[in-house]
Amino acid sequence: MNQAEIFSDSDFAQRLSYAKHSDFARRILAWFDLHGRHDLPWQQHRLATPDPYPVWISEVMLQQTQVTTVIPYFQRFIHSFPTVFALAKADWEQVAIHWAGLGYYARARNLHKGAKQLVKILEKTGDFPQTVDDWQAISGVGQSTAGAIVAMGIRDFGVICDGNVKRVLTRWAGIDVDINKSATTQQLWQLATALTPRNHSGHYAQAIMDMGATLCTKTKPNCTFCPVQHDCIAKQQGKQTAYPVKSKKMPNPSKYSLALQLIDNQQKTLWLQRPNTGIWGGLYCLPLAFIKKQKAQKILSNWQNLDDFQTEYLLIEQVIVEFLQQQNLLNLTQAIDFFSNPIKPIKHSLTHFHWYLSPVHIALSDEQKHNLLQRIQDADLNVPLTWQNPYTIKDLAIPTAMQKILRN
Numbered sequence: 433m434n435q436a437e438i439f440s441d442s443d444f445a446q447r448l449s450y451a452k453h454s455d456f457a458r459r460i461l462a463w464f465d466l467h468g469r470h471d472l473p474w475q476q477h478r479l480a481t482p483d484p485y486p487v488w489i490s491e492v493m494l495q496q497t498q499v500t501t502v503i504p505y506f507q508r509f510i511h512s513f514p515t516v517f518a519l520a521k522a523d524w525e526q527v528a529i530h531w532a533g534l535g536y537y538a539r540a541r542n543l544h545k546g547a548k549q550l551v552k553i554l555e556k557t558g559d560f561p562q563t564v565d566d567w568q569a570i571s572g573v574g575q576s577t578a579g580a581i582v583a584m585g586i587r588d589f590g591v592i593c594d595g596n597v598k599r600v601l602t603r604w605a606g607i608d609v610d611i612n613k614s615a616t617t618q619q620l621w622q623l624a625t626a627l628t629p630r631n632h633s634g635h636y637a638q639a640i641m642d643m644g645a646t647l648c649t650k651t652k653p654n655c656t657f658c659p660v661q662h663d664c665i666a667k668q669q670g671k672q673t674a675y676p677v678k679s680k681k682m683p684n685p686s687k688y689s690l691a692l693q694l695i696d697n698q699q700k701t702l703w704l705q706r707p708n709t710g711i712w713g714g715l716y717c718l719p720l721a722f723i724k725k726q727k728a729q730k731i732l733s734n735w736q737n738l739d740d741f742q743t744e745y746l747l748i749e750q751v752i753v754e755f756l757q758q759q760n761l762l763n764l765t766q767a768i769d770f771f772s773n774p775i776k777p778i779k780h781s782l783t784h785f786h787w788y789l790s791p792v793h794i795a796l797s798d799e800q801k802h803n804l805l806q807r808i809q810d811a812d813l814n815v816p817l818t819w820q821n822p823y824t825i826k827d828l829a830i831p832t833a834m835q836k837i838l839r840n
Contacts, residue, residue: 444607444619447605447606447607447623448619448622448623448626451605451623451626451627452626454627454663456604456627456660457627457628457629457636459659459660460636460639460640460643460660461632461635461636461639462659463639463643463657463658463659464635464638464639464642464643467657468638468639468643468646469642469646472490472499472503473486473490473503473506473507473510474486474487474489474490474506475584475638476584476585476587476634477584477634477635477638482585482586482587482634483585484560484581484584484585484586485515485516485560485585486506486510486585487580487581487584487585488546488573488577488581488585489506489509489510489543490502490506491577491580491581492539492542492543492572492573492577493505493506493509493534493539495536495539495577496535496536497534497535497536499645501534502534505530505531505533505534508530509530509531512526512530513527513530516547516550516551516554517554519543519544519547520544520548520550520551522544524541524544524714525829527540527543527544528540528714528715528829529827529828529829531829532715532829532830532831532832532835533831533832533835535831535832536783537711537712537713537714537715537831538572538713539572541572541708541713541714542571542572542573543572545571545572546571546572546573549569549570549571550570560586562582562586562588563582563588564578564579564590564591565578567581567582575593575621576591576592576593576594576597578590579591579592579593579637580592580594580637580641583628583633583634583636583637584637584638585634587634588633589628589630589633590628590633590634590637591621591624591625591628591633592624592628592637592640592641593620593621593624594641595644596640596641596643596644596645596648597624597640597641597644598611598620598676599644599648599650599675599676600640600643600644600648600660601620601623601627602620602666602675602676602677603648603653603664603665603666603667603672603675603676604660604663604664604665604666605623605665606665606666606669606675607619607620607623607675607676607677608674608675608677609677610677610678610679611676611677611678612678612679643658643659650673651673653672653673655667655672683727683728684781684784684785684786685725685726685727685732685784685785685786686725686726686727686786686787686788687722687724687744687785687786687787687788688723688724688725688726688768688771688777688788688790689720689721689722689723689787689788689789689790690720690721690723690762690767690789690790690791690792691718691719691720691778691789691790691791691792691834691837692718692719692720692721692752692753692756692762692792692794693718693791693792693793693794693837694719694752694794694796694804695793695794695795695796696796696798696801696819697796697797697798697801698819698821699821699822700819700820700821701718701819701820701821701825702718702719702817702818702819703716703717703718703817703818703819703820703825703828703830704716704717704718704719704746704748704749704815704816704817705815705816705817706746707746711782712831712833714829715829715830715831715834716818716828716829716830716834717830717831717833717834718791718834718837719748719749719752719753720745720746720749720789721749721753721762721764721767721792722744722745722749723764723767723768723771724768725744725785746815747811747813748808748811748813748815748817751807751808751811751813752804752808755803755804755807756794759800761794761796761800762792762794771788771790777789777790778790778791778833778836778837778840780832780833780836787833789833789836789837791837791840822838825838
């Protein structure tokens with residue numbers, strides 16, 4: 433008799449009790465050994481002695497990013513920074529170049545900071561942190577990432593409950609409440625802990641993540657080959673894609689900006705380094721001229737209301753835009769035309785909003801370039817900037833959105 437036959441209500445205590453006495457882990461491990469992926473470059477389960485360093489790097493890279501996207505980044509990263517000491521010693525610019533295009537750049541900042549923290553621990557104790565709590569003290573390492581590192585990189589007991597695992601567990605146990613609620617998160621961690629074997633938790637961690645990524649997928653789960661299909665409540669109900677349950681999100685707002693390609697007589701373009709905090713922290717971008725921010729059809733702010741968006745608009749960008757307007761090189765009153773057909777902006781979606789970027793080419797004379805740089809110097813903003821030609825831009829750490837503009 434399976435759990436779908438034992439109960440049909442939403443009593444979590446019954447589900448947890450069933451989980452503790454099930455052979456869920458054994459079935460997933462058996463499937464993984466025969467059908468799982470065993471060639472991912474960060475995997476440790478076939479090594480005699482595990483190394484937590486590549487596990488840590490891969491787990492951070494895999495946050496909100498597909499495996500196929502991560503693999504080449506991981507390989508380049510490990511080749512350049514083969515040890516935590518090499519990563520800690522590296523300049524931020526070196527790290528940023530290896531991360532550029534992977535997105536969610538705060539992860540790279542945390543890795544660089546975390547490497548310095550780990551080196552101090554290694555110099556003091558001679559080893560990496562050994563517990564989940566100690567790993568959570570490292571910058572950017574949350575509960576699930578810490579559990580994965582301890583399970584796979586230390587080979588001690590560690591529990592993971594990332595997005596793939598949550599999808600598997602909500603379907604198998606029929607958890608039909610909003611996955612974003614804290615009470616649901618608590619239940620999922622209880623369930624994940626109950627199902628994780630005390631021995632070989634690292635092997636299991638790799639197995640259940642692999643199953644979530646390859647079988648129990650978001651839109652087309654392959655239940656025919658699933659090792660836990662016989663007591664999966666979602667499968668019994670025929671409602672696999674109804675899980676996990678998520679409350680409907682409000683539509684994200686949209687931002688519209690001009691990406692200013694200021695080109696001098698040597699065909700070099702101006703690039704600014706973004707602040708360490710915020711979007712694209714520490715990376716180089718074209719100066720942006722803020723045009724408007726809207727939600728649905730409602731305009732939330734526009735370029736005429738500086739107070740509405742000054743926290744999103746760098747001071748150096750404001751200085752540049754003001755100079756260009758004074759030189760009659762830019763007319764913001766007509767800027768919205770850049771976003772209308774047939775001219776199509778580049779759309780770049782981030783976690784909380786969509787960003788529409790319309791590139792604008794502006795040629796500067798030698799005198800205009802000199803006066804602009806003097807204006808920036810007089811403002812005393814201390815923002816790193818550089819002029820790059822198309823051949824040297826590849827050596828600069830730039831975000832994906834800027835790469836899209838260069839390809840446009």
